[in-house]
Amino acid sequence: MRSTTAIALAVGLLLSGPGCSTRPTATPDLEFSDTALHEEFAEASVRLYVRRHARLLAVSYAIRTAGTDLCGDAVGPILGIAAWRSNPLFGRPFFEALERIYGVWAGSIAVVAVQPGSPADRAGIRVGDQILNVAGGAIHSDVELFDRAAAFEAGAIPIALLRDEQEIRVAVEPLLACRPEAFIEIGDLMLTDRARGDHFYVTSGFIRFAKTDDELALVVAHELAHRIAGMRVVPGPQVEVRADRLGLYLAARAGYDISIAPGFWDRVAIEQPWSLSDDVEHYGWTRVPPHGYMPSRAAAIPKIVAEIQHKIENGESLQPGKI
Ligand SMILES: [Zn+2]
Numbered sequence: 001m002r003s004t005t006a007i008a009l010a011v012g013l014l015l016s017g018p019g020c021s022t023r024p025t026a027t028p029d030l031e032f033s034d035t036a037l038h039e040e041f042a043e044a045s046v047r048l049y050v051r052r053h054a055r056l057l058a059v060s061y062a063i064r065t066a067g068t069d070l071c072g073d074a075v076g077p078i079l080g081i082a083a084w085r086s087n088p089l090f091g092r093p094f095f096e097a098l099e100r101i102y103g104v105w106a107g108s109i110a111v112v113a114v115q116p117g118s119p120a121d122r123a124g125i126r127v128g129d130q131i132l133n134v135a136g137g138a139i140h141s142d143v144e145l146f147d148r149a150a151a152f153e154a155g156a157i158p159i160a161l162l163r164d165e166q167e168i169r170v171a172v173e174p175l176l177a178c179r180p181e182a183f184i185e186i187g188d189l190m191l192t193d194r195a196r197g198d199h200f201y202v203t204s205g206f207i208r209f210a211k212t213d214d215e216l217a218l219v220v221a222h223e224l225a226h227r228i229a230g231m232r233v234v235p236g237p238q239v240e241v242r243a244d245r246l247g248l249y250l251a252a253r254a255g256y257d258i259s260i261a262p263g264f265w266d267r268v269a270i271e272q273p274w275s276l277s278d279d280v281e282h283y284g285w286t287r288v289p290p291h292g293y294m295p296s297r298a299a300a301i302p303k304i305v306a307e308i309q310h311k312i313e314n315g316e317s318l319q320p321g322k323i
Pocket residue numbers: 222226240243291
């Protein structure tokens with residue numbers, strides 16, 4: 001509200017000043033020298049990206065917990081939180097805002113979202129908690145936090161937190177789920193293939209592009225499928241169709257509407273025309289192929305959807321068979 005008022009005021013001053021007969025071409029510096037307004041923008045940005053990450057968390061949590069038996073060896077305890085650390089990449093205002101809202105400081109790991117009903121929620125972990133250590137080991141990054149939790153195999157996972165300057169210890173009861181964690185990548189690329197360890201990243205641009213959670217589930221399940229069974233080894237149309245097949249089973253297992261898949265991937269193909277080739281050589285210009293091979297995928301996806309719908313209608317279990 002304050003920002004709208006301040007901008008209106010700034011524009012009003014420009015228009016009513018002595019130079020109002022000339023075109024007001026000067027940059028309204030007033031807006032950006034206003035520290036309070038600047039802080040408000042940064043806080044709005046933090047809240048926007050946390051909202052997107054929370055949406056990604058909700059969808060990925062549903063898929064990972066519903067598809068545990070389809071994830072082979074890539075299974076481990078799931079927490080059900082999104083956690084951020086300070087990152088100088090996005091500049092000082094963003095992370096000062098993060099500090100104001102969530103109490104995160106340089107090097108600390110702050111919980112920014114908790115999935116309702118998840119093991120972390122049941123253990124009492126809350127938004128704003130700082131993760132000090134997991135299973136006795138200090139945590140230096142968000143990835144390390146999830147790796148350490150997922151590798152713990154000795155019952156309830158002990159986690160030390162800092163809340164209101166008090167150290168708190170909780171024990172998270174393990175729930176086995178597909179292990180690859182979904183992270184948000186702040187950027188406008190449609191979809192990133194970047195992975196650290198077994199994890200995957202979905203860009204904020206792709207989260208915005210997915211109009212509904214059913215659409216976002218298709219992206220998350222496809223990426224999760226890539227992280228299972230080494231589907232990155234040989235890029236090409238076969239690998240993409242295998243990831244689509246397992247991904248559609250994973251999304252359907254979690255109760256998402258997969259009938260929208262053909263239309264959704266058509267929208268993706270139109271958005272990124274470089275994906276409209278089945279030729280592996282075509283993708284050689286980029287280090288990591290973007291979501292390509294759309295001709296093969298567009299032919300296969302409706303058939304996979306029909307196969308899964310047939311099983312649902314006949315009350316059969318959703319087993320993809322050999323992927
Ligand atoms: Zn893919």
